[in-house]
Amino acid sequence: MKASVYIIKIGGNIIDDEARLQEFLRSFSHIQALKVLVHGGGKLATKLADTLNIPQQMVEGRRITDAETLKVVTMVYAGLINKSVVARLQAMQCNAIGFSGADGNLIKSNKRGTAQLDYGFVGDVELVNAPLLTQLLRDGYTPVIAPITHNGHGQLLNTNADTIAQEIAKALAPFFAVQLLYSFEKKGVLLDVDDDGSVIPVIDPTSYQNLKTAGKIFAGMIPKLDNAFAAIQAGVDKVIIGQAEELDMLVQGKAGTMLINGK
């Protein structure tokens, strides 16, 4: 039987909130299984760019990353956030080790094409170094990964953290029973977007089609869920969506929405 590994992605809403971050890291450090933490950026990068008078342009939630903005996100994501999180986890007896995608060639990406829109120094994941991650996990380390990758030719690239989590999950699927966990503002996938009590506990591909057909999935969730089912199709065991505050319960399957392969 393959060992379980949790790939857990947290977003800016946790990073930006000191008390919630500390509480989340405590729960994270208590997970007994192997684990990887992927973190996003939060408002810190935008705030720093503002102070430095570097104009920020967002298109559909993605940051246009010019050369100066790349320096800012590298400093904030791979420097301040990554090292603060690692130091705190170390204090909680979790043997964390921080990575950008450049370190040990962990994540190689390609600069996104400019045909539709020039995102600047933004990378789409090409290859995850699964042997390195596997070795680290087997040696007892907990990788903490910042959303900065490289192209193998010396260029750092800003990369979406959700995508990194998903690509890592897929890359580890041949070696581990992978549980991919997305922390999210809502308690899970909701039947009624205004009712936190309407969490759908389990969705499989068939029920997903039915829910979509019945118009019961909030439009904004569809790309996220399509991606999640693609990961499951690619061998990931489960995708769990829920609130970081409920990490303990999410890991135990007692909260959030669990996406599974129904077969």
Add this chain to the structure above:
Amino acid sequence: MKASVYIIKIGGNIIDDEARLQEFLRSFSHIQALKVLVHGGGKLATKLADTLNIPQQMVEGRRITDAETLKVVTMVYAGLINKSVVARLQAMQCNAIGFSGADGNLIKSNKRGTAQLDYGFVGDVELVNAPLLTQLLRDGYTPVIAPITHNGHGQLLNTNADTIAQEIAKALAPFFAVQLLYSFEKKGVLLDVDDDGSVIPVIDPTSYQNLKTAGKIFAGMIPKLDNAFAAIQAGVDKVIIGQAEELDMLVQGKAGTMLINGK
């Protein structure tokens, strides 16, 4: 026979100069032996602190590190500089992997006491994780180390890069034939501080005493050389002092000053 490992420290004068850095990294990537790069900070951190209106106070070349300055140095040293260097080395087929002292508990330090002067969040090295470094080197990685450490209780600390290089050299001495190389503005230890042609090629403890007694060692060099001989006393094979531009020659023993144990 123990395998050789080079611990190479570069300072701000190389980091700040794009062309010199690129040339240095190319020479560094060509070193066939095992190697570790320790980098300092340079003017970038001071520049960023200035732009952010964080007053900087230096005492005897050491930065007083308040909470805001700690954020700046963590961003610049462990983020921007460390990841840029790693990405460039990766492009040169050198399997670099970036570290702060927090990552994998690589370097644990103690916050410096405030009895004489409050340096703020500055750490003095307590322990280097030699097993982790040894494992990385044996697995073919080249660690690239930023001068940020942690105290094991969640606090990052700004730490002198010269000291980090020396402590790493001492920690690896039982396992490797360690060559500690300090890059320096001058071509080596000079008999006449104004004459680059007056490099002393080799110094052992006896000749060091004679040179000091004869007043032939520039006062500013004495603490550096005392530290170097202490490292040799602690088992380091050689300390080499010279210009980063001459790295190839320094490694071959054809330039710079080599400090050795004369016995």
